[in-house]
Amino acid sequence: MSQQIRAAVVIFPGSNCDRDMIHALRDVMNFDVKEVWHDDAVPADVDMIAIPGGFSYGDYLRTGVLASLSPVMKSVREHAEKGTLILGVCNGFQILLEAGLLPGALRRNVGMRFRCRGWHLRAERSDSPFTEAAMLEGDVIHLHIAHGYGNYYLPSDQVARHRSQVIFRYCDSAGNVSPETNPNGSLENIAGISNERGNILGMMPHPERAVEHLLGGADGLKIFRAMEHTIRQRVGAFRS
């Protein structure tokens, strides 16, 4: 039997998708999951880190900003530099942006309302650690969004530089990307974006909510399977 993937799930006061992420990784993906409290440090030997959604520290001041300054983030940064895979979902995405680990910012949804709804996403890269061997470029998956601040923004002079880092865009069931298929006003329908190196992904839609058919779909598994695939390839290369 192959060795279990070692995953850390970072939990802040106010995280509320932590249990869902743990369930998806531990019970469905069969990863070895460590729960890491905000004032603790992520162990050095994990293969991946997930930063789940919620309202960390109540999202006071600005979404994700207080969490980005918490003690645990020092170890997250170290892992980021090491190349560990890091997935930030929803508030986790906001935290990674505030921490400067990903480019851009998230603003209030156009329409000024929280929105919880199933949405289609188009994969923009098939060679990212978060899509590889699970999705082809142009593949459409269906996940749920649930956020009030998901309107992705980049200054216009940075758009071209980061365009190749876009991993997912909001689209319709046929994969068409247009203003009509944009749920929150995000720049160029961006739903998920990586850092330059590619080992960090921040996304607003919730893959951890789509891991069982009973609940209406399992497309989220594709992202976790891609991560597993990437990690196992690396382990083959680096771990004895």
Place this chain on the structure above:
Amino acid sequence: MTIPATVEITPAIVEAHGLTPKEYNRILEVLGRVPTITELGVYSVMWSEHCSYKHTRKHLATLPTKGGCVLQGPGENAGSIDIGEGFACVFKIESHNHPSAVEPFEGAATGVGGILRDIFAMGARPVALLDSLRFGPPSDPQNRKLIQGVVSGISFYGNCVGVPVIGGEFAIDPCYSDNCLVNVMAIGIAKKEDLMTAKAEGAGNVLLYYGNKTGRDGIHGATFASVELSEDAEEDRGCVQVGDPFMEKKILEATLELIASGKLVALQDMGAAGLVCSSTEMASKGGLGLHMNLNSVPQRAENLTAYEMLLSESQERMLCVIRPSDYETVAAILHRWDMDAVIVGELTTTGRFVVEHKGVVEVDVPLPSICDEVPWPEPVEPKAPAKNWIHWSEVDLTSTQLDEWFLKMVSNPHYASKRWIYEQYDHQVQTNTVVPPGLGSGVIRLRGYSGLLAATTEGNGVWCALDPYEGTKCVTAEAARNLVACGAKPMAVTNNLNFGSPRKPEGAFQLYEAIRGLGDACRALNTPVTGGNVSLYNESPRMAVFPTPVIGMVGVVENPAQLTRSFFRNPGDAIVLIGPAATHCGGSRLLKERAKQLVGPPLKIDLEREKAVQDFMLEQIKAGRFNAVTDIGDGGLLMALVDMALSGPRALGCHVVHAPDEDYLPAFLSEEPSRFIATCAPAYLPQLMDNSAGIRVVQIGDVKEDEFILDEFLRMPLSRLKVAWENAGL
């Protein structure tokens, strides 16, 4: 508002506290002296309707509250039932009508917070919310503001704490213009052995306060909830509390950790009437006295008096009873969550409620006198209101352009898609939601449990305004039909009684008749009442709300494979009507909209027949006969078909004709009880129609691809209907 420490008690001050002369005399009698201002405040909140149930207690006692599945009936923070496999389902509904009318965002938000605390105070993790909302017509900007404020308040608070909204209602009627109804139901799940109690035990044990600090907000909220809103409601704003869902989430996690530590003797949230109510209720349940010292109460306002600390309704505060030797362990857990943990009192055997502050005894009264000895109000002789309706056949429909009227109704926010509301609520967090809002009953799975849990809320002011007794029976039966439609066996009930003044003969009649109807229906349907909430005085000088009991009901789908959906799924499926033939259009809200007044006759229900139809449906669902099921209620067959056609992932049309043994109008508009509509493969028709239970089953049409056709009088492309239904949001 600041209350000085010493005040001379005058009749004006007594009246300002909402106490009647009879009640004040009773206080004088009990104490043998004039009360201090703090004592007066204590009596006024504890004897308010909200805390004492003085107008309803005797009537509520007639409800069936015991039964096979009931673990905890009324009297604790929330009721609970045994759903098998070691799990307890804890649930309760509560209103925040008056605060929401004054400040909709905070009023609704703190309503969510309060009911969630009731659930986790029982030791259960909250797993679902349902919101039952009623407003005046949104054409009035004031109502619009209320609707948007309430929905965003619920969204703000519930989303942050991370409890999914899985269902609810949204209803419009002019009678709710001055008094909107905001009822929130919460459901929690616990292992049976982890259930907590609010009954204090052990003299010498101490009261530990944790959570938010105490401020001046919400002082006299409970009293305020028990009087009619005046024209000066704006001035009452100081009574409305402000919610902090981040603190709530921390308290929730900390509380579940405390319970798991096994160190809590009793637990209660500080809700209405804050510290005084939670502390004395726990002591009272244990037959004990209580000595409090307020010096260490965490404060976020300066110079709070004893009066203010006892009565403050600052949100997100909890009170537990622990053994003094467990303080270190308990405080360590709470400090990890960054919150205060201070001892504020000790249980005694004196039977007295004594409160000290800065070395002065501010309160010294017999404890039972505030909890259990509220003087009964002078009885009001109930009187049935005069006939308030016209016969449905008198409604003039001759000038009606049918398809225009139909589209107008379909795009009325009362009937149109509620997606614009529930899209603002996180209905997926916790990843248990199997059936999200908008599709009949909400359904969740529970990890480690073989079945599914279904829940619904149901109210219908129109039916109850026509006849509160029969109307309440019909509403309760419809809640059960909602559950049956998805394949769930109805288990138990929580209820929110939203009424006008019980001090008026008509108000008293409506209230007591509704409670009688609720009891009879729950007995017949075998769904005991595990608790609820009473909201009275929902009236203004202009108008009173319709009597509106809201029924929250939970049920269990034994096998997830039997879960049945509420929308058309396959073109070519037969559409069948199950249950008695429609005979009249009394109670129709659609006709009321047209006639601008209530339309009778009142609905009547044969509860035995209702139960027989429900049992038949559950059997057929278990046998896998149906592809979709919904029940007929508000809006009749007409609106049931619209929902079935449009609410699914793929819109499908239908061609439906009136049943041969029904007249046109009742066939499509009747809201008479005990009726379902379902779709099935045509091959099942013979065995369904010729059933041994003797239940009437009639085929009335088929599912179509993209046209919506009713008899010869209405035919339109599905797309036209869909646009009208989907784009009615505010």
